[in-house]
Amino acid sequence: MKLTVIGTGYVGAVHAACMAEIGHTVLGVDINPDRVDLLNRAKAPMHEPGLDELLTRTVASGRLRFTTSLAQAARFAGLHFICVGTPQQPDSPAADVRYVDAAVEGMAPDLRPGSLVVGKSTVPVGTAARLAARLRQVAPQAEIAWNPEFLREGSAVRDTLWPERLVVGVSSARAEAVLRDVYAPMLRGGVPFFCTDPSTAELVKVAANSFLATKISFINAMAEVCDAAGADVTTLAQAIGEDSRIGHPFLQPGLGFGGSCFPKDIRAFAARAEELGAGKAVAFLHEVDEINTRQRRRTVDLARALVGGSFADRNVGVLGAAFKPDSDDVRDSPALAVADAVRAEGAEVRVHDPAALDNAQAAFPELKYTSVVPEACDGADLVLHLTPWREYAEIDPALLARVVRRPLLVDARNTLDVQAWQQAGWCVRALGRPGLN
Ligand code: NAD
Numbered sequence: 524m525k526l527t528v529i530g531t532g533y534v535g536a537v538h539a540a541c542m543a544e545i546g547h548t549v550l551g552v553d554i555n556p557d558r559v560d561l562l563n564r565a566k567a568p569m570h571e572p573g574l575d576e577l578l579t580r581t582v583a584s585g586r587l588r589f590t591t592s593l594a595q596a597a598r599f600a601g602l603h604f605i606c607v608g609t610p611q612q613p614d615s616p617a618a619d620v621r622y623v624d625a626a627v628e629g630m631a632p633d634l635r636p637g638s639l640v641v642g643k644s645t646v647p648v649g650t651a652a653r654l655a656a657r658l659r660q661v662a663p664q665a666e667i668a669w670n671p672e673f674l675r676e677g678s679a680v681r682d683t684l685w686p687e688r689l690v691v692g693v694s695s696a697r698a699e700a701v702l703r704d705v706y707a708p709m710l711r712g713g714v715p716f717f718c719t720d721p722s723t724a725e726l727v728k729v730a731a732n733s734f735l736a737t738k739i740s741f742i743n744a745m746a747e748v749c750d751a752a753g754a755d756v757t758t759l760a761q762a763i764g765e766d767s768r769i770g771h772p773f774l775q776p777g778l779g780f781g782g783s784c785f786p787k788d789i790r791a792f793a794a795r796a797e798e799l800g801a802g803k804a805v806a807f808l809h810e811v812d813e814i815n816t817r818q819r820r821r822t823v824d825l826a827r828a829l830v831g832g833s834f835a836d837r838n839v840g841v842l843g844a845a846f847k848p849d850s851d852d853v854r855d856s857p858a859l860a861v862a863d864a865v866r867a868e869g870a871e872v873r874v875h876d877p878a879a880l881d882n883a884q885a886a887f888p889e890l891k892y893t894s895v896v897p898e899a900c901d902g903a904d905l906v907l908h909l910t911p912w913r914e915y916a917e918i919d920p921a922l923l924a925r926v927v928r929r930p931l932l933v934d935a936r937n938t939l940d941v942q943a944w945q946q947a948g949w950c951v952r953a954l955g956r957p958g959l960n
Pocket of ligand 1: 529530531532533534535552553554555558593606607608609622625626629643644645646672673674675676783784
């Protein structure tokens with residue numbers, strides 16, 4: 524099939540490449556000409572495992588190219604996936620859907636008769652209905668559907684080619700048939716396919732993210748109680764996770780969630796529910812958000828206490844800048860929020876990250892950066908482990924102990940082998956584990 528992908532960020536670049544990989548002919552569109560230029564040269568605009576290889580193959584095949592022209596896109600195909608950003612509004616918790624609106628408006632005059640415009644962006648429930656009403660005025664020949672995206676940065680290619688489920692919200696049998704066709708290889712592979720109305724599809728996405736965020740904040744709330752009670756949250760998490768009704772995933776206590784999705788999605792969901800008169804039903808999401816933000820402050824408090832009550836004249840080595848491992852995304856990164864708070868209190872902070880240094884530098888220019896772990900920790904009074912990259916679990920703590928001033932570690936992600944670090948002479952601390960010494 525011929526199709527377009529509007530917006531080529533973390534979601535759109537991967538979606539475009541994966542659609543070409545499964546045999547479709549794809550035109551990707553972005554308003555950012557540098558990004559379009561990179562992609563046309565088969566270079567991934569972000570760190571995403573497997574994406575460079577996929578782009579190399581699909582661009583060379585002639586099935587994938589990119590443009591900045593929405594009008595060209597509208598004329599290119601009868602199927603369009605909208606993957607533009609939906610960030611939090613600057614002055615409110617609600618989602619900013621202006622980029623979605625601009626993409627639809629930009630294409631509307633040139634849409635072919637019978638076109639299907641499919642939203643993948645995460646939007647407030649009711650957005651598809653609103654856009655459908657708008658299209659009836661400006662492009663009555665076109666139809667809207669919603670197909671929320673569930674990929675995870677760091678495994679986005681795998682998640683797109685082998686999704687755990689596909690959810691489509693449609694208003695006609697024809698739209699369902701088009702989407703079944705486009706995803707035919709996945710459906711043949713047995714991927715569950717949920718076909719519903721657009722509002723339910725929109726809600727599935729924010730409900731899923733709200734559930735996952737709640738699970739993370741639940742275990743972090745338990746960490747706070749463990750701190751008060753002298754108990755150990757990592758053992759608690761393992762023990763409750765064994766219950767098959769609870770499960771281990773997303774029960775990792777620590778610094779909490781960040782990134783461009785969970786924080787803004789739960790806020791936008793609460794704001795939209797409020798508008799709909801259902802605010803009380805999801806009022807707990809405010810608490811989920813508050814617990815999450817508190818873990819950043821608690822990590823800074825723990826670090827400050829460990830260096831004697833003040834960061835003035837202290838050197839702090841930071842391991843991790845990305846909001847999660849295997850990504851270079853630093854949007855609302857808990858690691859950088861902590862690193863910058865420590866810097867603002869007077870510490871000299873050097874941050875290491877395997878992939879996100881450029882983005883981190885642009886977002887927090889006052890921090891110092893290095894691509895070498897021992898350099899980040901050279902002369903440090905304290906090391907903060909803030910993003911659980913696999914390579915940090917492979918650090919030799921005895922070697923790192925030689926470069927620091929004091930072998931003092933906060934494992935804010937609870938993924939390091941505490942015993943190995945202790946045996947190498949480190950004093951290790953973590954939230955929810957007051958018994959560590
Ligand atoms: P992003 O910011 O990385 O990318 C958005 C892209 O859209 C940018 O390249 C921007 O230049 C482009 N754009 C903006 N307006 C445009 C227009 N009118 N025409 C063409 N291009 C335009 O965003 P993202 O992380 O890829 O997220 C996209 C959407 O998917 C959001 O709604 C997000 O919540 C959702 N989502 C993201 C993830 C994730 O892990 N990043 C996962 C699932 C869903």
